[in-house]
Amino acid sequence: MSWRSRAHVRVREEGSVFVVEAVGELDIDERDLFAAAWDEVDERCPSATVLDLAGVTFADSSFLDSLLRGRAQHLAAGRGFVVAGPLHPSVRLLLDVTGVSRHLTVAGSLDEALLGLPRDTGGTSD
């Protein structure tokens, strides 16, 4: 039917940081997945969230909507919100054209994003 690569959104915890990893082509079909991820954030109360978009090859305006909702929700709760790249050119274009990139903290990679965040609150150290 479709040649479209499968998209997925996964969540995990890295210390006190919540990582939402998205992969593939993101459009309206993934909308609910992000909504669920943001709900999860509210439940787990991490200090910050990294949205890892390195594996995203295409994103449309409904993804942008999910992103903006997540950002607003984190801002309102006083949590950090970082987007991790490297970003695919089409994703970069979407964020630039819409002027959203100016309102985001974008890190070059997941590691970079995690390094820049105060991860640890519970005594585990690495």
Add this chain to the structure above:
Amino acid sequence: MLVVDPHGRITQRNEPAASLLPEAEPGAALARVAPQWLTTAHRALRFPAPGTVPGPDEPLCGAVGDQHVEAHPMIREEGSIAWWLIDDTDHRVAREALRLERERTAFLTQASNTLLSSLNLARCMDVTAQLAADSLADAALAIAPSRGRHLPVVTCVRGGAPVLSQVQADPDEVPGLGEALRGFPPVPSRWIDPASAPEWIVPEGFGPVGSVVITPLPGHGVPAGALILLRRDGGVPFDEGEEVFARLFAARAGAAMSAARLYAEQTAISETLMRELLPPALHQVDGVDFAGGYRASADHQRIGGDFYDVHPASAEGEASLVTLGDVCGKGLDAAVLAGKIRNTLHALLPLSDDHQRMLGLLNTALLNSHHTRFATLVLASAERRANEVHLRLTSAGHPPPLIVRADGTVEEADTSGTLVGALPEIQSRTVAVTLAPGESCVLYTDGITEAKGGPMGDVQFGQERLRRALSACAGMLAEGIVEHVQMLATQWLGTRRHDDMAVVVISAPRTHHLTAVDGHTRGRFTG
């Protein structure tokens, strides 16, 4: 068991046979004590008619008193016949019930298919009344919830055609009807006195009503109407099983009517919005050519919030304002928000000199509303000065307009900005562009560039392809460019589904051709 000798006399019987046929004592003639069907069968077995092959085809059966009995013969060596009589009354009742159940299931399946094949509410009501009249009652009425003072009623008498009428009546006059239309469970038919039925529910020439069933037609959340079944006086009244069955049928009919109603409402709303959305056919305004094309998604779920408008200058020497945008999301919500944005922009027209201010106010208006969606748009102010058209272009998070120069060069307007409706602070940069005669500025929504298709079926039309296509449009009329872009995108899509696609072209007209020399033109343009 009953043993009968070759002379037709009973020689043995067991206890069950004795209780079944008390007179069949040993020594009695079978013909005198057994029912006719058994005697006949016995004789046929003893003296087969020429050409018949005695054999176990259909099991013999018949009534003995008020019991139903199956008889299985066994020919014994000495020429006597042992008849095994099996009381199958219960079995038969069960079989009859099963047959009825199968018939009803088949009817329900057929009803569902017939009902769901139509998304037309009137047709659904017709089918409901007709199916019910032909299979469940002598006459049936399908009643939709009232609109104002009238009840839409479809009446059908068995074997007749459904007739629609608008009845001015209070449903609460009919016991159970008001409740059914409000979605309460049906009252048992025995509670309804047929004599109390008002005149309008009885079809003309129907005669006295014997029994009435009123059952709700349950819809999705809201009742879709009610179904009234009538049987004539003197006929069999509805039993409990039939009432339950009527409810099952009503559930299916109600679901179909409800779907049809929703569809009709949605279509009406979408059409209204689309009509509202479609701008007037664009043409030359104050010496600037405008052309617009809009292809709404054929897919209901994908109708989105693409919009565009041209607001002619209110006074000489002022600029006309073109707005083109795209609300995030699909469906009616998006279309409604698009309407809101268009209204807001219209209200802000006096400020159209200052795109930043206009966008800032629009952004605030959207943030303060309960909508949680955002939109991207382009503002283009266009003003004719001599042969040229001067543009001021501002993108608010929207793909920048493309400029088609006379030599086929395609430039991207150097404007950018933040989308509106999502972030409290927005920025944007306006760019001034001048169009020489024959040059055009193309505004489009991402329905064009994100149209998926092509030879591989899943490749986006993309900005590059659009630029190449536009490069071939140098010097074309605004309308021609719109048609060309739409045609290419449509070809690219093939038969695949697509989102809304909108294109607006602003051109500096080539009004002063050499052929137009008449001594009065302001200047000449030789292209």
